[in-house]
Amino acid sequence: MSRLGVNVDHVATIRQARGGSEPDPVTAAALAELAGADGITIHLREDRRHIQDRDVMLMRRTIQTRLNLEMAATEEMVGIALKVVPESVTLVPEKRQELTTEGGLDVVRHQQALAPQIELLRQAGIMVSLFVDPDVEQIKACARVKADYIEIHTGAYCEAKGARQAEELTKIEQAVTIGGKLGLGVNAGHGLNYQNVTAVARLKGIDEFNIGHSIISRAVFVGMERAVRDMLELLRGAC
Ligand code: PXP
Numbered sequence: 001m002s003r004l005g006v007n008v009d010h011v012a013t014i015r016q017a018r019g020g021s022e023p024d025p026v027t028a029a030a031l032a033e034l035a036g037a038d039g040i041t042i043h044l045r046e047d048r049r050h051i052q053d054r055d056v057m058l059m060r061r062t063i064q065t066r067l068n069l070e071m072a073a074t075e076e077m078v079g080i081a082l083k084v085v086p087e088s089v090t091l092v093p094e095k096r097q098e099l100t101t102e103g104g105l106d107v108v109r110h111q112q113a114l115a116p117q118i119e120l121l122r123q124a125g126i127m128v129s130l131f132v133d134p135d136v137e138q139i140k141a142c143a144r145v146k147a148d149y150i151e152i153h154t155g156a157y158c159e160a161k162g163a164r165q166a167e168e169l170t171k172i173e174q175a176v177t178i179g180g181k182l183g184l185g186v187n188a189g190h191g192l193n194y195q196n197v198t199a200v201a202r203l204k205g206i207d208e209f210n211i212g213h214s215i216i217s218r219a220v221f222v223g224m225e226r227a228v229r230d231m232l233e234l235l236r237g238a239c
Pocket of ligand 1: 009090151188210211212213
């Protein structure tokens with residue numbers, strides 16, 4: 001069965017709306033783990049719009065499963081990752097010029113800059129994942145820069161309707177196959193919810209799903225533990 005990484009960024013989004021101390025994403029991470037999450041994902045953005053440095057430090061000390069730090073491939077962020085040493089780092093685009101047409105990291109274009117950063121992180125014992133569109137050339141570039149994992153951007157699939165959705169699912173399936181053949185671990189995420197996750201979870205070869213917004217949205221009404229358990233049930237039911 002694929003693992004579930006729960007992204008708790010949006011708990012921090014609510015906290016930052018008032019600039020106070022609640023709700024605390026550190027508590028959300030602990031509850032997600034109690035409910036069976038296999039890992040916790042947080043995105044420390046350059047503008048600190050939701051997760052703060054304090055959250056990263058506290059989660060590093062309290063998380064019992066695995067911490068996946070999403071970040072831009074900048075000198076500042078690589079420095080933070082080397083201090084925090086999360087189990088994994090997922091490099092994501094934050095600026096428009098780093099994006100491919102659909103929204104993943106443009107590894108083909110930035111491979112020269114990415115390769116040394118990936119090497120530094122890997123030397124520190126951190127697994128490196130690159131968030132890319134389900135695009136053959138991007139995935140080949142991920143192997144060239146020696147990433148451990150790709151995270152396939154599922155946003156286009158999640159937004160597509162009708163026959164277009166089936167086409168996007170096929171692209172994801174092909175991306176999983178290519179990633180596997182190139183020796184890359186394969187994760188997936190972005191936009192997945194309780195309605196659309198099953199079809200992707202039925203594909204063989206996806207190691208981990210990173211899901212945030214839909215779980216936090218459900219948690220507002222039913223609580224964090226139930227929201228995480230509901231998602232785990234869908235992932236288990238799909239295999
Ligand atoms: N994976 C990556 C790389 C992301 O940037 C995000 C969004 O922060 C997610 C997964 C989770 O997306 P969502 O919040 O739509 O589930």
